[in-house]
Amino acid sequence: MVILSSPSGAGKTTLVKLLSKNKNFNISISHTTRKPRPSEVPNKDYYFVDHNKFENLIKNEEFLEYAKVFNHLYGTTRTPVIEKLEKGENVIFDIDWQGADQIKNKKLNYKLITFFILPPSKEVLFKRLSNRDMKDKLIVDERMKEFSRDVLHWINYDYVIVNDNLDECYLKINNLIDAEINSGSKDYDKEYIRKHIEKLTS
Ligand code: 5GP
DSSP: OEEEEOOTTSSHHHHHHHHHHHHTEEEOOEEESSOOOTTOOBTTTEEEOOHHHHHHHHHTTOEEEEEEETTEEEEEEHHHHHHHHHTTOEEEEEOOHHHHHHHHHHTOSSOOEEEEEEOSOHHHHHHHHHHSSOOOHHHHHHHHHHHHHHGGGGGGSSEEEEOSSHHHHHHHHHHHHHHHHHTOOOOOOHHHHHHHHHHHHO
């Protein structure tokens, strides 16, 4: 299991797609109560469901994890994930820190590697968010505030990666996954990350 989390706008969705294609990872498809964006395909990007359906899934204990993010509910159903893992297949999750914590705490019998993706600076993040489909300034401001809170959760992840350049970022993640699997040497500079976090939170 590989979890990729990041504050909104750090480029995680593209990374998940790259990893799934090149490293043979099944992308876990989440359920959400949020409405689809124009570019999104139902049952591929998400299972879009209403609040009642989501509550039923909670009641029936179908979720491996679920959380409220930006006023919407998001969750990962257990069965499809466990079925794939049992077959020896890899699964990658694009979920937030709350979901990552829940999966970590379940201590399942499958190897888990967690990554937290960060933008190179607050300025770059602001630009990325402003250029997205969310042109609304209020939403951008809200997500910037959310960023300051989310970033504090970096400490609970195995690795923090700065997404300065998508190809390099992908390679770093790729190499760390390989090193974890083969118990190889890891190219990871914790001190650099610590300083980067200081810069982002100052
Ligand atoms: P978006 O609405 O932009 O697709 O996603 C918003 C946030 O929800 C992202 O941080 C994404 O990783 C997170 N998210 C998506 N699916 C899930 C899920 O199943 N569980 C949890 N905990 N977070 C999710």
